[in-house]
Amino acid sequence: MTSTSVKENVQFHEELRQSVRNVCSQFPDSYWRELDAKLAYPEEFVNEITRNGFLAALIPEEYGGSGLGITEASIILEEINRSGGNAGACHAQMYTMGTLLRHGSAEQKAKYLPKIADGSLRLQAFGVTEPNTGTDTTKLKTFAERKGDKYIVNGQKVFISRAEHSDLMILLVRTTPIEQVKKKTEGLSVLLVDLKEAIGNGLTIRPLRTMMNHATTELFIEDLEVPVENLIGEEGKGFKYILDGMNAERILIAAECIGDGRWFIERATNYANERIVFSRQIGQNQGVQFPIARAHVNIEAADLMRFKAAELFDSGEKCAAEANMSKLLAADASWEAANVALQTHGGFGFAEEYDVERKFKETRLYQVAPISTNLILSYVAEHVLGLPRSY
Numbered sequence: 001m002t003s004t005s006v007k008e009n010v011q012f013h014e015e016l017r018q019s020v021r022n023v024c025s026q027f028p029d030s031y032w033r034e035l036d037a038k039l040a041y042p043e044e045f046v047n048e049i050t051r052n053g054f055l056a057a058l059i060p061e062e063y064g065g066s067g068l069g070i071t072e073a074s075i076i077l078e079e080i081n082r083s084g085g086n087a088g089a090c091h092a093q094m095y096t097m098g099t100l101l102r103h104g105s106a107e108q109k110a111k112y113l114p115k116i117a118d119g120s121l122r123l124q125a126f127g128v129t130e131p132n133t134g135t136d137t138t139k140l141k142t143f144a145e146r147k148g149d150k151y152i153v154n155g156q157k158v159f160i161s162r163a164e165h166s167d168l169m170i171l172l173v174r175t176t177p178i179e180q181v182k183k184k185t186e187g188l189s190v191l192l193v194d195l196k197e198a199i200g201n202g203l204t205i206r207p208l209r210t211m212m213n214h215a216t217t218e219l220f221i222e223d224l225e226v227p228v229e230n231l232i233g234e235e236g237k238g239f240k241y242i243l244d245g246m247n248a249e250r251i252l253i254a255a256e257c258i259g260d261g262r263w264f265i266e267r268a269t270n271y272a273n274e275r276i277v278f279s280r281q282i283g284q285n286q287g288v289q290f291p292i293a294r295a296h297v298n299i300e301a302a303d304l305m306r307f308k309a310a311e312l313f314d315s316g317e318k319c320a321a322e323a324n325m326s327k328l329l330a331a332d333a334s335w336e337a338a339n340v341a342l343q344t345h346g347g348f349g350f351a352e353e354y355d356v357e358r359k360f361k362e363t364r365l366y367q368v369a370p371i372s373t374n375l376i377l378s379y380v381a382e383h384v385l386g387l388p389r390s391y
C-alpha cells in the first residue's frame, strides 16, 4: 500500500467510525438499560443500523452491499460497543452471511443476499451448539435425513441467539451418521432454514433467559422439512464451511471487546476524575489509577493483534493463529477493563443507572462464547506451537 492510500484508508476509517457513532448516538444508555431490564430485543437499533447499510458491509456491491473488508466490519461493531450499545444483537449477520457468500450457489446468493443487504431479510441466527455435545461440535446429534427433494430434520440446539428475531438460520446438522464416515469432521452439512416457515411446522423456539440481554433460545426440531435447494454447498462438507467463517467471527468479536474495553476505560477515568473521597479525586490514588492505566495498555495491545489479524484476513492470507489470539487478548482485556470500571465505581458500579454492571455482564460472555478461552489456548498449543492435541 502506498503512503497516500494508507492516509486515505485512515481517513476513511475515521469517517466510518464517525458515521456509526452518529447512528449510535440516537440510542443512549437509557435505551439499552430499559431493554436490559425487560430482556427485550433492540429492534429499533437493529433496524436503524441495517437501514444505514452497516450490517451489509461485507456483502459484495453486486448484491447491494458495500463490499468492504473485515477491517471495516470490525470497526463498525467496535463502535457499537464503544458507544455503550451491544453489537451482539446483530453481529452474527456479518459472519454467518460469509457461509452463504462463499459456499452458496449462484441462485441462493441472488435470492438472499440482496434482501439481507437491504434489510428485508435478517440472517441473524446460527445454529451449531447442542445441549449434550457442547464444544465437541462434530459429535452433534441433530440429523437431517434426505427424503426426495427434502431433508427431514430432528434434534435439539441450545443457546441459539436471535432465532426469534431472524428470518433465516444457518443450521449445522449431521447428514451421514458419525459411524459411517472416515473422519468425524465429514458428514456434517449446512442448511439454510426459513424460520418463519419452520416455526410451528417442526421447529419450536423456547427463549433461554441468561445473565445478560442476549435473546438466546433453545430449539426443538421434530420432523422439520427443509427443501434440498436450501443445502449450502455440498452435502457432508458443512463442518469445513463453518470453520471457514470462524476467523471472521473471532476478529469481529475481538473488535467488540475492544469497543467494550474503551467504553469501560472512559467511564472509569471519568468517574475517577469526578468522585471526591477524603477531599480528593479518587483517581489521584495510584491504587485507583494504575489498574485503569494497565487495562488501557492491555486494550491497546489487543487492538494491534486485532488489526494484524484483520489485515491478513483481508489480504486473503492465513490468519487463524492471529484471529484466535486477537479474540483471546481482546476478551481478556475487556474483562479486565470491566472489573476495573466496576471497582473504580465502588458501590455505584453495581447500580443499574451507571450501566457498568450491564456492560460488565455483556463482556463476560466473550470468555465463553462463541469459543471459550480454553479452546483458543488448545488451538495455539497444538497448531502454533506443535504441542500434542489435548482432546
Ligand SMILES: Cc1cc2nc3c(=O)[nH]c(=O)nc-3n(C[C@H](O)[C@H](O)[C@H](O)COP(=O)(O)OP(=O)(O)OC[C@H]3O[C@@H](n4cnc5c(N)ncnc54)[C@H](O)[C@@H]3O)c2cc1C
Binding pocket: 125, 126, 127, 128, 129, 133, 134, 135, 136, 158, 159, 160, 161, 162, 210, 214, 216, 365, 368, 369, 370, 371, 372, 373, 374, 375, 378, 390, 391
Ligand atoms: C449467551 C450465549 C449466546 C450463544 N449464542 C450461540 C449461537 O447463536 N449459536 C450457537 O451455535 N452457539 C451459541 N452459544 C454457545 C457457545 O458457543 C457455547 O456456549 C460455547 O461454545 C461453549 O460450549 P458449551 O457451553 O457447551 O461448553 P462446554 O463445551 O460444555 O464446555 C464447558 C467448559 O469446559 C471447557 N472445556 C471443554 N472441553 C475442553 C477441553 N478439551 N479443554 C479445555 N477446556 C475444555 C470449556 O472451555 C468451558 O469452559 C452461545 C452461548 C451463550 C452463553
